Amino acid sequence: MSRRNTWQDIREKVRRRIHRRDWAPGEMIPNEIALAGEFGCSRATMNRALRSLASDGLIDRRRKGGTRVALHPVRRAVFEIPVLRHEIEETGAVYGYRLVLREMAAPLGHAAPGIGAGAECLHLVAVHSGDGQPHAVEDRWIDPALPGLADAPFEGVSANEWLLEHVPYTSGELTISAEPADAGTADLLGLPQGTPLLCLNRVTLDGARIVTSVRLSYRPGHRLTTSL
Amino acid sequence: MSRRNTWQDIREKVRRRIHRRDWAPGEMIPNEIALAGEFGCSRATMNRALRSLASDGLIDRRRKGGTRVALHPVRRAVFEIPVLRHEIEETGAVYGYRLVLREMAAPLGHAAPGIGAGAECLHLVAVHSGDGQPHAVEDRWIDPALPGLADAPFEGVSANEWLLEHVPYTSGELTISAEPADAGTADLLGLPQGTPLLCLNRVTLDGARIVTSVRLSYRPGHRLTTSL
Structure with a gap:
């Protein structure tokens, strides 16, 4: 049968x-x-x-x-984007996280226009590593009005994970680009300035308000792969 | 009601x-x-x-x-990947296509390992442009056993489109990476060698056989964007 x-x-x-x-x-x-x-x-x-x-x-x-x-099939490519710690641990490597900057500052660089609505924002820079090798630099801006932010212990737990557990979100936008490593990022990844890096830029919104804007710059050789 | x-x-x-x-x-x-x-x-x-x-x-x-x-939501990011001509025409620009190399050669560089099973493959290099400005370089390897290949007029129509219309496929893999422009690609895009470029690498399979392997290298500033 x-x-x-x-x-x-x-x-x-x-x-x-x-x-x-x-x-x-x-x-x-x-x-x-x-x-x-x-x-x-x-x-x-x-x-x-x-x-x-x-x-x-x-x-x-x-x-x-x-x-x-379909005459002109638009291919849909679906990428799974895990939390950085999981991405690293899945390779069998020991995950490491190091906060290198925590400051209140006027948003600049890749920060999403309008974040903080004119106020200074929390700016965090951190390195995520696997077996002690830098894997990605997280450069993040967070709306200062976010509840609980002042008490957030970004030393031990990455903003990546803290936000996931504490922040409601309703929508967002993800952009993938290739960027030359700026001086700070190059230094943290141990690379010459200008090295091509794959960057994930994510803006997270709660309604119309921008909650956080982050750029993840990955070490050279990092790839996003999917089946078609 | x-x-x-x-x-x-x-x-x-x-x-x-x-x-x-x-x-x-x-x-x-x-x-x-x-x-x-x-x-x-x-x-x-x-x-x-x-x-x-x-x-x-x-x-x-x-x-x-x-x-x-979900404890650790894996975000799924869905990107729509249109045919290059449509991607360019959708911006309102006039599409241009120029074949710069057509040769039979042993696969090398980014070509998928195993393509052609030891035989020389058809190697095509072409520039896709919008309003005369280079948009992307298509660097493609094609299995020489593909039916109809000898008669394919890659001068007037891109391999991108010809394959879409003539080749059956059953599966594939897409990889996104950031790469420094090599000498040839830099020259075709009018850029200094080593410029960071967003690259889409695609391998197309018919069953277990690799039909074609292509790298699209996009001009600086090109981004892939999606809503989350």
């Missing part, structure tokens, strides 16, 4: 058919009912499979115009 | 509750039936909402152990 097809099985069958170009880019594909018959599954299963393929950008579903194979 | 809650509405309500820390990280949340009653929706709607939050990494669902707020 064969196992019943799950919607994931059906999705892979339809995906293979598109990849083999049995249906060409831009071509209309049969409707849900016809496809369900052809693949021997329920209409609900076929619907779930097609929704998944549409969300992957492989097919375009129009309410009136039927479903077509 | 109020609009009926969609699963997306319910998801946002649950998300807000987690963000407000009404339920703390690691804490067990009520079961699906109880939540459906509390939020005034069907169990199916609540199930769909919770599945979405689990796939976002915000909650952990265990078959036996119930559902908890």
Whole structure:
């Protein structure tokens, strides 16, 4: 007795058919009912499979115009971004954290415009390391109005983790860029100034208010990888 | 009369509750039936909402152990990666494409190990530009056994687009890195050698066979951005 097809099985069958170009880019594909018959599954299963393929950008579903194979598939790349400590510990290395600067200052550099609404912000610079080797520099600005901030022990626990546990957030923006190491970052990573570094820039919002703005500058050779 | 809650509405309500820390990280949340009653929706709607939050990494669902707020949420960042021509045209610029090298050669540099299985591969280097300004350098290796390759007119249409239309693929890997511009890339982008560049490295597989391996090196200032 064969196992019943799950919607994931059906999705892979339809995906293979598109990849083999049995249906060409831009071509209309049969409707849900016809496809369900052809693949021997329920209409609900076929619907779930097609929704998944549409969300992957492989097919375009129009309410009136039927479903077509996407002409110009926009590839969605999904990256998993763990907390730095976990990222380092997952490699088997011993995690280290060192706060190198804690000051109140007017936001500058990569700080998100508008953070602190004119007031000085808490500025933290820290190094995250694995087995004593610098892994990334965290350069962070935090809204001074954040509750609990004055008592936060950023010596023992990174702002990365403290914020995760203490701060509500509603949305944010993540930007990936390549930047030359500035003098301070180069020194902390033990590199020549100007070395190309992969940077993750994150702005975290609570409603319309910017809670924190951080740049993580990774050691050379760091990569973000995902399956397509 | 109020609009009926969609699963997306319910998801946002649950998300807000987690963000407000009404339920703390690691804490067990009520079961699906109880939540459906509390939020005034069907169990199916609540199930769909919770599945979405689990796939976002915000909650952990265990078959036996119930559902908890994730202790260490792994943030999923989703980037949309369009075809280069579309990426450039979307900014309102006029797209340009120039092939600068077409040769058969033994794979080297960033080429995926194993491509061509020992044979020489087709090596293409091209510049994609917007309003005449270089936007990215495409440095690509293609398996010589690929059907139709000998007749492909890479002068008028980029390999980027030709492959999309002619090649079946089943899987791939995408890597983002920061690299110093090598002499050739620097020259094509009109930059000093060593300039930090954001690079997208993509390997495309048809089954176990590597079809193509490409590095896109973007002009300085290029960023990948996504909402969290």
